[in-house]
Amino acid sequence: MKNCVFAAAAMLAIAGGASAQTVNGNITGDGYGAPYAVQTTQTQFGNNASELNAAYGSISGGRLYVAFTGNVEANFNKLEIFLDSKSGGQSVFSSAGNDGAGAMNGMTFPTGFTADYHIIVRRGGSQFDVDFASLNTGGGGSFTMYGNIFAGANFGSASTGTGVNTQPLQFGYDGSNTAGISDGTGAADPVAAALVSTGLEFSIDLADLGLPTSVNVLAFQNNQNHNYASNQFLPGLATPQGNLGGDGTGGFNGTFALNLNNFGIGYFTIPAPSSVALVGLAGLLASRRRR
Ligand SMILES: [Ca+2]
Ligand SMILES: [Ca+2]
Ligand SMILES: [Ca+2]
Numbered sequence: 001m002k003n004c005v006f007a008a009a010a011m012l013a014i015a016g017g018a019s020a021q022t023v024n025g026n027i028t029g030d031g032y033g034a035p036y037a038v039q040t041t042q043t044q045f046g047n048n049a050s051e052l053n054a055a056y057g058s059i060s061g062g063r064l065y066v067a068f069t070g071n072v073e074a075n076f077n078k079l080e081i082f083l084d085s086k087s088g089g090q091s092v093f094s095s096a097g098n099d100g101a102g103a104m105n106g107m108t109f110p111t112g113f114t115a116d117y118h119i120i121v122r123r124g125g126s127q128f129d130v131d132f133a134s135l136n137t138g139g140g141g142s143f144t145m146y147g148n149i150f151a152g153a154n155f156g157s158a159s160t161g162t163g164v165n166t167q168p169l170q171f172g173y174d175g176s177n178t179a180g181i182s183d184g185t186g187a188a189d190p191v192a193a194a195l196v197s198t199g200l201e202f203s204i205d206l207a208d209l210g211l212p213t214s215v216n217v218l219a220f221q222n223n224q225n226h227n228y229a230s231n232q233f234l235p236g237l238a239t240p241q242g243n244l245g246g247d248g249t250g251g252f253n254g255t256f257a258l259n260l261n262n263f264g265i266g267y268f269t270i271p272a273p274s275s276v277a278l279v280g281l282a283g284l285l286a287s288r289r290r291r
Helices: 002-017 190-195 273-290
Strands: 051-060 063-071 079-084 117-124 127-135 141-146 156-159 170-173 199-205 214-221 268-271
Touching: 051 190, 051 214, 051 268, 051 273, 063 079, 063 214, 117 170, 127 170
Parallel strands: none
Antiparallel strands: 051 063, 063 199, 079 117, 079 214, 117 127, 127 141, 156 170, 170 199, 214 268
């Protein structure tokens, strides 16, 4: 009887986690669970202006959900998000040709990561913009730009239209965070980072990601021209330091074409819900057998 109650509770928990996400820039009540990455490095791009505190994600209801807690400065700096969701893809970045992102051509991704999609988020004034690009394995790609999706605001939530993505993308941004990591170039406070609940949140139909069973993710905060990286990466830098800039040590050279492996930058993997459920079911069966 006890086992039956436990099984019912487990099933409810799985079902609840499968459909609870609201794309509003706040992870509260979404059931994401523990973060997949927590910031290692204080921000040199502006405390509570440009900071990435932690990354959350899930795959449920036929969509990928991702949240980066923190802030995206309202100055049209670019938040670069890369997804590796299918075989093939780019080990070395080659832009689809949008938004001047070619300044990053030659950037080498972490070993094992082959980028299939590049999302650019930028905000400022009274607008919030998103670019969605599908990257070709051999270089280049195709993209759709969605401007001012919050209709005159740079906070909010909305769905995009369609283009390269056949189903609308959902984006939410809440920049109210005033805590989390602090300004600097040293080690971040991971406890403070994990306490932040607001920031950027988005969701994508799995059909537009190649129907993945899991998705590898990497993100970082860049400048307006995609050629001067901050020290805000998720997963974070292996060794805290100041902004990477273009040359890795904060110098400007007009490009950002570095090898991310040289900074110990990796990626995190959001697993499919079925694998989570199966692990849970296997654990449940094992525990029943033990009794
Ligand atoms: Ca949410
Ligand atoms: Ca890939
Ligand atoms: Ca902060």
